[in-house]
Amino acid sequence: MKGFPNTSHLDPSSLDGLNHLGKFLENAQLHSGAIPSNKDGSHDPWDHLEAVMGLTTLGYIDQALKGLNWMVKNQNKDGSWYNLYLDEEPLELNKQTNYASYIAVAVWHFYLLTNDIDYLRNFWEPVKKGILFSISLQHKNGAIAWNIDESEKIDEDYLLTGCSSISKSLECAIAICQVLEHQSFELAWREARSKLITALENPAEIFDLKKDRSRFSMDWYYPILGGINSEQRIASLVENINDSFWVRGLGIKCVADEPWVTVAETSECSIAFKKIGEDKIALELLLNAIAIVDKKDIPYMGWQFHENIYWPEETPSWTSGACILAADANHQLTPGADLFIKQQFKP
Numbered sequence: 001m002k003g004f005p006n007t008s009h010l011d012p013s014s015l016d017g018l019n020h021l022g023k024f025l026e027n028a029q030l031h032s033g034a035i036p037s038n039k040d041g042s043h044d045p046w047d048h049l050e051a052v053m054g055l056t057t058l059g060y061i062d063q064a065l066k067g068l069n070w071m072v073k074n075q076n077k078d079g080s081w082y083n084l085y086l087d088e089e090p091l092e093l094n095k096q097t098n099y100a101s102y103i104a105v106a107v108w109h110f111y112l113l114t115n116d117i118d119y120l121r122n123f124w125e126p127v128k129k130g131i132l133f134s135i136s137l138q139h140k141n142g143a144i145a146w147n148i149d150e151s152e153k154i155d156e157d158y159l160l161t162g163c164s165s166i167s168k169s170l171e172c173a174i175a176i177c178q179v180l181e182h183q184s185f186e187l188a189w190r191e192a193r194s195k196l197i198t199a200l201e202n203p204a205e206i207f208d209l210k211k212d213r214s215r216f217s218m219d220w221y222y223p224i225l226g227g228i229n230s231e232q233r234i235a236s237l238v239e240n241i242n243d244s245f246w247v248r249g250l251g252i253k254c255v256a257d258e259p260w261v262t263v264a265e266t267s268e269c270s271i272a273f274k275k276i277g278e279d280k281i282a283l284e285l286l287l288n289a290i291a292i293v294d295k296k297d298i299p300y301m302g303w304q305f306h307e308n309i310y311w312p313e314e315t316p317s318w319t320s321g322a323c324i325l326a327a328d329a330n331h332q333l334t335p336g337a338d339l340f341i342k343q344q345f346k347p
Helices: 016-028 045-057 061-074 097-101 103-114 117-135 160-180 183-201 218-226 231-244 263-275 279-289 317-331
Strands: 084-086 089-092 260-262 302-304
Touching (some): 016 317, 061 103, 097 103, 097 117, 097 160, 103 117, 117 160, 117 183, 160 218, 183 218, 218 263, 263 279, 263 317
Antiparallel strands (some): 084 089, 260 302
16 A cells, blocks of 8 residues: 555644635635535535534634525425535435434534524524424434435434434534523433434444445444443444454545545544544544645545545545544644534533
């Protein structure tokens, strides 16, 4: 395996060293506030919010606010968002539960950096509606169905990664409830999250029933980010990451059986290791992630290490967002640094 041909000048230990990523995201943002993430100019709501959080972290508050307002303007009446957009035009009309709930994470993160309670009040309704949409599809075993199709049919499958993301969203939504003193919602959402955490800690015959997704690294580190507490379960997840996905010196593979490390997965996994106290590994993975960049130091999607090529030669906006969040988590650059490291609501 050869090293990367480009030399990275990214400095993840300072906001100034990452500022060009903020400019990259700002330049990518459309007049509506949408932040495209795909080569064809499209984006999904989750990727959009990851880029928004990157902007917030680097102090691009006006641009982040535009991104959050895009979410408000394009929210469906039932609290959901569509699967894919071209600016404000829906391209795919199915509605994912983890997309609907993720606004809670971005809004809470925005509050952590601005400390302005008025923003929480302004965004309470879209957060509430998004969370209620997601937990309306919760099974009695705690798992949450991943999708409603364009005919409003519920897909009776429960994705481990998606549910882990929803768990984090519920955590942030509960924190918002505590600040705004919405006790009834707090109690209901605590119960929903508790049931979901129990399922994530005991996942057998609950998740990914229609398709085995265990070859994807996200299934192994997202439960950690989602807030599971079982030391035994965490140890099992970490063991599998080490054995099946971590390519020393390069990063984290997206898929176990493919020779491809990806920047977003490496960045997110860095945060997961930071959360469990493996600071050295976390920092190593962050440095791996920021090494996979173009000549302008913008992160590529990934590196194919059998062919020694950047692949695909795309620089998704949300990938930069993930890098920024991982840098903050590792180097504690902002008041939002512990967003994915510590539980956000008070016991």
